[in-house]
Amino acid sequence: MPYMPDLTDPRYLDEIGWFLYHEQYQRDQFGGSYDEERFAYSRSLQDEVLDYCDQDHQWLADKTVISIGCGCTGDLAAWPAAIKIAVDPLLYVYQKLGMLLDDVVGTTRTVHLAVSAEELPLLDECADLVICRNALDHMPAPARVLQQIWRILKPAGGVFLSVDIGGISTPDEPTVFSADSLAALLRAQCESVKQIDNKPAHSRWRPGSVRILARKKPHAGVRLDKEKILRAYMARLGEAE
Secondary structure: OOOOOOOOOHHHHHHHHHHHHHHHOOOOOOOOOHHHHHHHHHHHHHHHHHHHHOOOHHHHHHOEEEEEOOOOOOOOOOOOOOEEEEEOOOHHHHHHOOOOOOOOOOOOOOEEEOOOHHHOOOOOOOEEEEEEEOOHHHOOOHHHHHHHHHHHEEEEEEEEEEEEEOOOOEOOEOOOOOHHHHHHHHHOOEEEEEEEEEEOOOOOOOOEEEEEEEEEOOOOOOOOOHHHHHHHHHHHHHHHO
16 A cells, blocks of 8 residues: 555645645636646646756657656646656555646656655656655755666666755754755756846745756666676576476
8 A cells, every 4th residue: 555644743734735725715826726726836837847948849749757746736747758757655645636637638648656756766867857846855865866867867867856945843844055055965966057146936935946957967876787697597407407
């Protein structure tokens, strides 16, 4: 059975409660129903990310896009990417609450993975683009998350980060970044291509946010010796005869 958190824990209650509150009471960014608002948000996010990447919608046609820490925003719902994967440990909860958003008709269906971003069940170099919007400061081990993002990115792959800066630690936003600490953390895995500071914060607990497009920094990953494994297997066959 997928992970079901203790909903009396403020870390999880605050995270899930935010979406429930906005579904019920506060849909004022785009208007309309909660689904319509999330579709509009998905299109807005797509346009913002593609602008950072200097690409148009057609560029997505053969691309694999992965959203890390997506909540139930449906952030990839309107994207015309070939493969769309949404990752969040609470996705099973959102499914049980009936809050997951169906994809726009004519687009590929998003695959939802209810897992921690610190241990992604994905193969190396499978993603053309990774999005981590308003999520990195919600994670207790952001360095491990960035290591995983580096691992799943293709050599020419990019990562779009939107991260709140400053403020205080809260149960659902335990990590507090400064611009310098975020840059230092990112440098271990990626090279910044474009950055805009002093954007409005996602959370009322934070004074502002930054947007960053970064590219994978080349360094050694896991390598296996095929010939060595085959020799070991052949030796076992010889022992069995």
